[in-house]
Amino acid sequence: MPLLREYNNLRMKSIGEAVEFFRQLCEGLQFLRKCCAAHRDCMNLNIMMDPRPLFPHMFHPRDDRRTLDFKGTAKYYTRTARPTKYFFIDFGLSRKYYPGDMPPVEPVIFGGDKTVPESTEPYDPVNPPPTDIYYVGNLIREDFLQKTTGLEFMEPLVADVVQDDPSERPNIDEVIRRFEQIRRSLSWWTLSSRIIENR
Template sequence: MLGPPEPPELKTGEISSLLFKHEREWVDMQPFLLSVGYKLRPRYDPNWFPSWGNTYVTEEPHEDALSSMRSDVLDAIRIVDNQRVVLKRIETNSREIKIIRYLSQIQDPRNHTIPLLDVIPLPPDNSCSLLVTPYTRRFNHPAFHCRAEYVEAMQQFLEGLQFMHDHGVSHFDIAPQNMMMDESRVVPAGSHFTSPKSHTGYPGIFSWNNRCSVSPVRYYYIDFGLSMYFRKGKDAALTTGTLRTFNTIPELSLTVPYNPFKVDIFQLGLTMHKLIDTYPALKPFRPVADRMTSTDPNDRPEPAESLQELNWIANQIPPQKLRAPIVEKTGGVSYIARSAMSMVRRDSPRQERYQGY
């Protein structure tokens, strides 16, 4: 009997066809980036040859088969100290560069904006640059283990929001995809940029520490592409326009001016609501989110006020209950079982079998 057809072989010069167009642009930049001290993954080396051989496709998992779906963001290694970083390509004269530079230079313990490590102008005309920031992961994965972890995260995001507002900056795009955490303590084995539920890009066991067992964990805001700076401060700020994320915020308008700082507060409140809806045990904190998402912008408290309320509620909960495991509303039996296991050994890493990319 005839077996399945052999995969077609790559012809000379066709390896680049395995890459998306925007990936080939990163390949073109690779020699320059290497010359200024940043190394991309093997897939983006001009001399890359697929680890699975001279075929178009592979049925087995290979790290260099993982493609980056975003054209403007990629991970790299800073060669001088082997630090993992993220490169974001933006226009050199953009407002985003000015804002992140401005915020990064302010020394304040409340500053939870992502640090700016470098700005790399790109040849040939320097019209675009790469922002270099530390490698981080989404703040809400791995799942929260207990209320104390939620409190620590929201404390920092409220502090960070007050910090930005005190310095005249409205983020204007606060959403889970722009709220990150330093994974170094939580996922000490690291994670793959394209496949963050794996350590190396290969399917298998994904291990992590409960955040409460390695606290403090540092949280950050990223992506200032929609951010605005108001020299006269937050009280006099007005703007117009709508948003893709959280587009149901009541005051958004193309014609009637509104205060974007109040929108920030609403956005963070909505994020809190999503978490509370996911974890029923977080219900005691709902009043904080309710006030932040008031339909009347003037009724929304300052982030510092919400932080006080959050802390007051947390202080009413006995410490053992703050650190007791909580379960996602949509969690299955396996997640509940893992939660029970964590009660037996709080110092043991959490593990998850991840079978896909």
């Protein structure tokens, strides 16, 4: 297993880097869905990145700002110069289902994101994949839309995937279809533009 790093433990510099992150999140959920699986806790703390493309000489596991020999500052590239991969981790609450059991209905699982509408009383059984979609949408809302400027084009899609009623949320195939339309509409200039952090 590679030494992973928190997905946001290097600030994303450009809109294109964030869009690529969103793409991988959506395709990861789609892969889980095709495998008849649900993560059930894919919040921001459970998404990591492979730092090897960004850090050609890696970093010290104890202090990720230092070189392996602890004698200097670890040098790194941007995600634009050296694209990386993102991974879902912590499958402790995950479930795999038989194709004949789809869509599954399960008791609510209390994951790390406490804003999930399904986790408020009454605790009715739910279909887990729409909750996964909420998790990813809320990550984009809280970690990007509320903290930065430049990604407003994601707001309509995010608003749909974080609806209170799970049955009103689009499924992952529809999310990817809509996301691809958004991505194709973005110019090279927009993708190259800096993400501006809100003060």
